[in-house]
Structure formats: structure tokens, C-alpha cells
Amino acid sequence: MEQTDARRRLEALFNAHHAELMAFVRRRGAEANAEDVAADTFVVAWRRLDDIPAGAERAWLFGVARRLLANSWRGQQRGMKAVERLAANARSSPTVETGVSSELTTALAALREADREVLTLAAWEELTPAEIGVVLGITRNAAAIRLHRARARFASALKYGVKESRWLRTWNLVRGSPKQRREAEHE
Amino acid sequence: MNNHSRDPIAALREIDPQPNHQLSPAVSGRLWARIEERIVTDTTAPASRQSVFSPRRLMFAVSGVAAVAVAVAVAVLVNTSPAAPTGPSVPLGDAMASCLDAESAGTIADRDFAFDGTVTAIGDEERVTFTVNRVFVGDLGGEITLVASGMAAGHLTSNGGPGMEVGGRYLVSGDEDFAWSCGFTQTYSDALAAEWDAIAP
Numbered sequence: 001m002e003q004t005d006a007r008r009r010l011e012a013l014f015n016a017h018h019a020e021l022m023a024f025v026r027r028r029g030a031e032a033n034a035e036d037v038a039a040d041t042f043v044v045a046w047r048r049l050d051d052i053p054a055g056a057e058r059a060w061l062f063g064v065a066r067r068l069l070a071n072s073w074r075g076q077q078r079g080m081k082a083v084e085r086l087a088a089n090a091r092s093s094p095t096v097e098t099g100v101s102s103e104l105t106t107a108l109a110a111l112r113e114a115d116r117e118v119l120t121l122a123a124w125e126e127l128t129p130a131e132i133g134v135v136l137g138i139t140r141n142a143a144a145i146r147l148h149r150a151r152a153r154f155a156s157a158l159k160y161g162v163k164e165s166r167w168l169r170t171w172n173l174v175r176g177s178p179k180q181r182r183e184a185e186h187e
Numbered sequence: 188m189n190n191h192s193r194d195p196i197a198a199l200r201e202i203d204p205q206p207n208h209q210l211s212p213a214v215s216g217r218l219w220a221r222i223e224e225r226i227v228t229d230t231t232a233p234a235s236r237q238s239v240f241s242p243r244r245l246m247f248a249v250s251g252v253a254a255v256a257v258a259v260a261v262a263v264l265v266n267t268s269p270a271a272p273t274g275p276s277v278p279l280g281d282a283m284a285s286c287l288d289a290e291s292a293g294t295i296a297d298r299d300f301a302f303d304g305t306v307t308a309i310g311d312e313e314r315v316t317f318t319v320n321r322v323f324v325g326d327l328g329g330e331i332t333l334v335a336s337g338m339a340a341g342h343l344t345s346n347g348g349p350g351m352e353v354g355g356r357y358l359v360s361g362d363e364d365f366a367w368s369c370g371f372t373q374t375y376s377d378a379l380a381a382e383w384d385a386i387a388p
Contacts, residue, residue, distance in 0.1 A: 010222075010226070014219060014222065018210070018215060018218060018219075019208045019209060019210045019215070020208050022208075022210060022214075022218075023205040023208045026204070026205050027203075027204055027205050035214075035217070035218055035221065036363075038218055039218060039221040039222050039225065040364075042222045043222060043225045043226060044312065046222075046225075046226045047312070048312075068364075071314075071332050071364060104198055104199065104201060104202050105202055108199065108202070119195070119196070119199060120199065122196050123195075123196045123197075123199035123200050123203070124199065124200070124203045124204075124205070151195050151196065154195045154199075155195045158195065158198070
């Protein structure tokens, strides 16, 4: 690819997706270094322009940003921090107005991180299962199955409440964090 | 509408923490400038590049371009074609100049991190994962993955950077997610480790 063509392509990618990419990064709790991550993502895109799948550019960029974030957090368990902050805010502001969102955020925060991720990719990033597959590095079918199961668990948590959700309790017992497992055992 | 009877995905959109994607022109412009700063090599005059590059980034750029130069040189020497670049080619120009900063106790101390590590994996884009044996500078966990530009491509080495391989033990320093070459990352030796140890807080 000629240098000028490459440059034009990168500019087109930037113009089409940089705002959404910034929002994606911020949603994942990286408010302070969102611009760093976004810039790094486009530098990776520049180096790998030929690898970017046509028609899935946005998802590909999200996937790169996701990996950069995971690397920068280095196992600090800060992924999806924004969701947890939302839940905390909702719990600490039990007003009538926030009642609805409090239910939603509490149910969302109670899910496994993998469930939260796939749900928010579908809801907030408005990605299709095929695009979610690109972000997560899994097949479209696997993404569709994960999304289907996560929706079911989230709906169950909303309908029955987090503590009463059979789905959630089972999942927390089997796959939850140590804290979630302890809580599930005492329910 | 009651949350219980709604589509969960639609319900979640209500609590989107970033419902508005719009960025101000200033933010977009600043972001593009940062990207351009990293990718522009031949279309910007050297003088203006110097003015916008931070020392850290310029060091990285020089190091990265030097790695490309070494790749080309190695290929020419063995009379084979260089590996196909994964992105646009990078003109070499004056960037073959040596590192801007030389490794020393003082410059190591200024880095975000410095550690003694053993390579456990080498991934795409020259991402190298280390088990951290000892930390000299920074707050590191037991494992770290860094971009080791010019040091993780098997037979290639760049200025003062070792050719890393799985199982190898190195003294690594750098900033952000980058392990610097230019002497900032070297094959482990007790003598050098003792020097780095002396700068540890």
C-alpha cells in the first residue's frame, strides 16, 4: 500500500471511529488515559492496516483498545470499573429518580465480568454478535451464545432480584469471584 | 416501563455512562495530532518533528526506526528479501542516528519501571511477557507484558537491545508499555543488576 493511500485510510478510520473509540475506552473505566489508549490503538491500526477486516473496522479497533487496556491494567482487576462505579453510585443515591437505574446497575454489577462485557458491547457499543466476536477474538457463534446466556442471566437478575436469581446464584457459586461465591453460599 | 418486562439490552442503554459520543473539535484535533506525531516520518520536516516530539517518544521513534533499519540491513547482507512489513514502510532518513539518551543509573531511575525479568512468552507486535524476578524502579506485579520494539523479532536486534527469546533473563527498563532498547534493556548480568540495584529506592 502506498504511503499516501495508507495515510488516507488511517484518516478515514480516525474520522469514522475515534469518537466511538473514546467512548468505548471511557466506558471501561479509563477516563484518565482515554486519549493515550485511543492514540495507541490508532498507531497499532497504522502498523496493521492490511490486517483490518473490511466491514468490521470499528470492532477491530475496539478489540485492539480492549487488549491495550488489559495490558495496561496488568491484572489489577480494573476491567469494567465504570460499571462498578455506576452500581456504587446507584446504591448510594436511592432516590425515586434513580430507582430504575439502580435496579439495572445492581443487576449488571452482580453478573460475571464476561457477562457484563458481552452485554455492554451489545447495548452500549451496539455491536452485532459477529462484531462482538471480533472484539473478543471468538467466533460469531460463540459470541451469540455468550450474549444469549448473559441476557438470560441479566433478565433473571432483573426479574427476581439479584439475591433471588437462581441463575445468578448458580453462576456465582460455580464461576463467581471468591466474594460472590461466599455470598451465594450464604443465600 | 417496568424493567422486568423490557428487553435487557434496551434497558441497559438507559444507564450508558457515555451516552454522548460527540467530542469537541479540540479533543479530536489533539488526539489526531498525537497519532500523527507517532506515525509521521517523511511528510514532516525534521525541525518541526523535533519540536513536537517529547524526548520519550522521540527515543521510542528512533529506536523503532532503527529496528526497521537493522531489519533491512540484515536482509541485504544475507541477500534475501526482508519480511513483508505489516504496515506502511517507514523511511529511514536521519533516524538511524543513535539513541537520544544513553543508559546510566540516572536515566534508568527516570524510567517508569526497571526490573529483572525472565521472558515467558513472545506474542504479536513484539509484545513480550516477563515474569518479574526483581523490581528496581516502579510498582510492578509478578508478570508484565511490554512492547519490546526491535528486540523480539528473533534474529533482529536494535541499538543496544538484546534479541529476546523465551526463557531468557533480561534487565528491562522503559516507560508506559514500552521496553526501551538503547541499552535500557540488556541481557542479565550480575554486575549490571548490582548497578541497577544501587538506584532502587
